[in-house]
Amino acid sequence: MRQDLELEAIIEDYxxxxxxxxxxxxxxxxxNNDPIVDHKVVxxxxxxxxxxxxxxxxKLKEQMDAAHAHIDVASLTEELKPHPxxxxxxxxxxxxxxxxxxxxxxxxxxxxxxxxxxxxxxxxFEAMSQDMAQIKRSQSGLIRDIKSIKTDNKGAKGENRPxxxxxxxxxxxxxxxxxxxxxxxxxxxxxxxNGKGSYKVQSVYTDPVNDIAILKINDKAFENLASxxxxxxxxxxxxxxxxxxxxxxxxxxxxxDGYVSSKNGINGDTLAYQVAIPVNPGNSGGPLLDNSGNIVxxxxxxxxxxxxxxxxxxxxxxxxxxxxxPQDSLSKRVSYGKKSLLRGLKRxxxxxxxxxxxxxxxxxxxx
Numbered sequence: 001m002r003q004d005l006e007l008e009a010i011i012e013d014y015x016x017x018x019x020x021x022x023x024x025x026x027x028x029x030x031x032n033n034d035p036i037v038d039h040k041v042v043x044x045x046x047x048x049x050x051x052x053x054x055x056x057x058x059k060l061k062e063q064m065d066a067a068h069a070h071i072d073v074a075s076l077t078e079e080l081k082p083h084p085x086x087x088x089x090x091x092x093x094x095x096x097x098x099x100x101x102x103x104x105x106x107x108x109x110x111x112x113x114x115x116x117x118x119x120x121x122x123x124x125f126e127a128m129s130q131d132m133a134q135i136k137r138s139q140s141g142l143i144r145d146i147k148s149i150k151t152d153n154k155g156a157k158g159e160n161r162p163x164x165x166x167x168x169x170x171x172x173x174x175x176x177x178x179x180x181x182x183x184x185x186x187x188x189x190x191x192x193x194n195g196k197g198s199y200k201v202q203s204v205y206t207d208p209v210n211d212i213a214i215l216k217i218n219d220k221a222f223e224n225l226a227s228x229x230x231x232x233x234x235x236x237x238x239x240x241x242x243x244x245x246x247x248x249x250x251x252x253x254x255x256x257d258g259y260v261s262s263k264n265g266i267n268g269d270t271l272a273y274q275v276a277i278p279v280n281p282g283n284s285g286g287p288l289l290d291n292s293g294n295i296v297x298x299x300x301x302x303x304x305x306x307x308x309x310x311x312x313x314x315x316x317x318x319x320x321x322x323x324x325x326p327q328d329s330l331s332k333r334v335s336y337g338k339k340s341l342l343r344g345l346k347r348x349x350x351x352x353x354x355x356x357x358x359x360x361x362x363x364x365x366x367x
Contacts, residue, residue, distance in 0.1 A: 007037070011044045031270075036209060042268045067100045162362035167247035167286035167299070168192060168215065170357040171232070171322065173225040175217035178318055179285030179361050180300045181206050184213050188366045192359040197221060205325040210271060210317040211300050214325060229341040229353045230287075233294035233315045239263060243275055245299050245312075246351065247286030248360040255351055256283070258308070260296075265311045266303055272311045273297055279310045285361055288312040293342025293350065 013019050014027050031038045164187075168179035177192060184190055185208075190201050192215065199219035206213045237243070237260050245256045258277030265272030275288065279302055288297040297312030342350045 007040065008044065011041050012048070014041070015045055015048060038270055046267060064105065162191070163365045164363040165248065165282055166284040166361045166363075167282065168359045168361045169246075169285075169287040169295075170225055170228060170359070171214075171318070173227060175201075175222055175224070176204075177201065177215045177217065177359055178298065178321070179213050179215065180298060180313075181208050181211045181213045182300070183285050183361050184215070184363055186365065187363040189364045190215065191362045191364070192217065193362065194356055194359050196223075196356060198362075205321060207317070207321050207324070210321070211313055212298065212317060212321045214321055225357060227341075228357060230289060230293045230295055230357075231338060231340045232318055233290065233296045234319065236263070236314070236316075237273060237290065237296045241296075242291050243277070243288050243296060244291075244347065244350075245277055245279070245283065245286050245288050246354060246358045247279070247283040247299060248358075249280035249282035251360075253355060253358060254283075255347075257347070258310075261309070266309075269311075271317065272300070272313050275310050275312055276308045277310045278308055282360075283310075287354075287358065289342075289350075293340035293345075 010019075010027065014024065019027060031041060164183065166179060166183035168177045168183075170176065171178050184203060184206075187203075190203065191198050192201050193199070199217045199222045201215040202218050204214050204216045239260055239262070241260045243258060243260060246253055247256070248254070256277040256279060258275050260273050261276040262274035264270055265274055273288075273296070275297075277299075279299060283299050284301065286299045287295050288299055290296050294315075295318065296315050298315075298318065299310060299312050301311050303309035303311075342353060345353070
């Protein structure tokens with residue numbers, strides 16, 4: 001508790017410019033290295049801005065009340081009714097106070113409109129996991145499920161229907177899959193499904209801060225995939241760079257095309273990109289790729305009041321998650337793609353090569 005209070009004090013000094021150049025540089029380095037601290041800085045900045053805005057409104061109201069106190073409204077009304085000819089004389093004697101009051105009223109109306117408009121526009125983050133109970137299954141999806149049951153592990157028999165769902169994609173040919181942590185959080189059991197079948201998986205690593213989960217297919221019916229057609233990008237993506245995603249907002253895989261619209265996520269979150277791609281519940285965990293077939297991120301949510309403002313966890317955090325997996329959790333070495341086989345292909349050909357590597361995630365809760 002004491003450490004949290006000390007950190008908040010340092011953050012406030014940092015935002016108010018009270019740190020020395022050496023302290024400022026050290027704190028900037030801490031923000032770059034610790035995403036939790038960075039989140040707290042962004043949240044505290046928004047809080048301070050809201051408090052300052054509220055203080056300005058209170059001050060404006062006090063000024064309006066003071067200006068109004070100088071005007072004898074009752075006298076003005078009484079004199080104006082029987083003596084309309086005195087209007088000019090009354091205006092000349094009171095115009096300064098009236099003008100000040102009118103200015104404050106106009107300024108207050110503009111400020112309140114701006115605040116209300118900003119509140120309407122300032123959306124909140126909405127995760128793109130899917131409540132499977134609310135989805136109306138298509139006939140083709142039911143047929144595919146019936147076929148997959150024949151190849152499914154016996155452990156899947158007798159389980160309830162999945163409660164939540166999302167997307168995921170292979171990071172190695174031997175059954176390792178990455179998705180969002182929020183997709184699989186609280187799961188009693190997890191299954192993944194692609195065009196070849198449905199398979200039971202287990203979680204081998206989770207990173208709640210960066211919203212990443214690594215899964216491993218643990219099913220005898222699964223056959224290793226061929227070499228991955230894509231790679232994981234180690235560098236940052238550029239503003240305006242073309243990107244696309246594949247995911248399962250419904251029973252069939254869906255393509256989304258767009259571009260990087262911001263290098264940071266909601267409220268300046270440095271963990272994520274903002275991309276101009278429309279997404280729906282079920283897209284969470286899907287891959288975000290550039291035109292050369294490099295994974296640049298994982299779709300994890302959108303701003304709920306802005307169309308096309310989608311967020312994706314940056315690819316460098318996938319690499320960090322892979323490197324952080326305890327060795328005793330790995331039955332086999334995770335060998336991700338080193339060379340993209342999608343470079344230079346048209347989009348439809350890229351999608352054809354990728355479809356078997358993108359999975360629907362099904363989360364089961366027994367209670």
